[in-house]
Amino acid sequence: MGILKDKMIKDMIVHGYAEETIRSYTTCMTLLTRHFQKSPLELEPIDIYHFFLYLRLDKRADSSLIIFYSAFLLFYTLRDRKEMMQLVPFPKRKRSVVAVFSKTEITSILSHCRTDWEKVIFTLLYSSGIRIGEVVKLKTSHIDFDRKSILIESGKGGHERYALLADKTAILLKQYMEIYNPKSYLFFSHKGKDIAASVRSIQASFQKIRKLANIEKYGTVHTLRHSFATHLMEDGYGLVYIQKLLGHADIKTTLVYLHVCPNFLLKVTSPLETISKIKMGMFENQIQYGFQFHLS
Incomplete structure (x- = not known):
């Protein structure tokens, strides 16, 4: 064709x-x-x-x-x-609970990185929540150390956005850039600095590190993104904030993380708890009086 x-x-x-x-x-x-x-x-x-x-x-x-x-x-x-x-219905994606690494497992993964390259790239992926397809397209000009941000120039759907640049990640990145002196692509291939690192090589490195860390739970590089979003939610950040950081066009996509961390819902404070003690005491007296009235 x-x-x-x-x-x-x-x-x-x-x-x-x-x-x-x-x-x-x-x-x-x-x-x-x-x-x-x-x-x-x-x-x-x-x-x-x-x-x-x-x-x-x-x-x-x-x-x-x-x-x-x-x-x-x-x-x-x-x-x-x-x-x-006309004869084919639109395929519906079955909702499934995504895999997530705990913070302890994340620490173990990062501590078992074998090279500076692995340490930087996997720290960046977890700390920012960006996709593996986005990280291989990163260029040195996309990193803004002053604003502590990362420009995702061509995210999913062709949309631009900014991602977080954590302080610890920034320190590692500066050291990495001083040692490897990337010219164009931030993470380049062994074939040359003008060629981006491949997604396959990053995935392969991650699986080796996961095994070295003795993490039996199966996960891929994308699991780092799920872990980033889930841990933000567990730390109390709102869905809209997380949606913007992940680059989701529809908040329905972000809602999957409510299923991943149901304990987040248990941490929500009922508005009843915000009632002052005086008013609450009056309320309790009314309830007690009501019980006595019905029992008499």
Whole structure:
């Protein structure tokens, strides 16, 4: 689908889609083409139905199905053939409780980092809550030590935002930059300073560290982000504040952390507790009188 692929990429660029989304959607269309060995314009709604049946039988994750659906819907909508999706319902993501590391486990993970590079990158990921895809795109110019902030230039959905730069992280970053002298990308590849470190290499390093720390609970680099948000909530910060730091477009996405730390709800003080002792005493007397009245 060479010509169609080029046209789709141009359309997505015009509509302002992020690079990662463009890459994901074109990959989905390529897989659809290979599956049927024909152009997606030659397919019928029943073909899209059978393709999603194939994906379900292949045990694809709900998140993956949503990406496929969104890619196909965009492709056919741009060609006035939205009816191609009429036989397939929009995949619903099953709500699940995300994994979270305790503060003790976070301490153990960071203390078992084997190199300065690992220490800095995983400290930064936890202390700021940014995504692994965002950290590999960080450039030296994105770090503002004076304002204690990190500019996320191209976050999920192409939105910009600022993330936290903790004091301890800033100290590590300054030491790291003095030693490794990054030129463009903050975390560069061993292939050269003009090449960003790969997501795969960071994930692989994290799993080795997790095992060294003897943490049996399974988690990925993304679990550091979940832990950041959960620990903020446990420390009393509000959902809206956490939403902005995480870069969630919809607060419904942030609400998942209420399920992760139900104890947070138990720490909420009832408005009844704010009633003064004098008023409370009168209230108690009225209750006692009421009980006596009904018992008499």
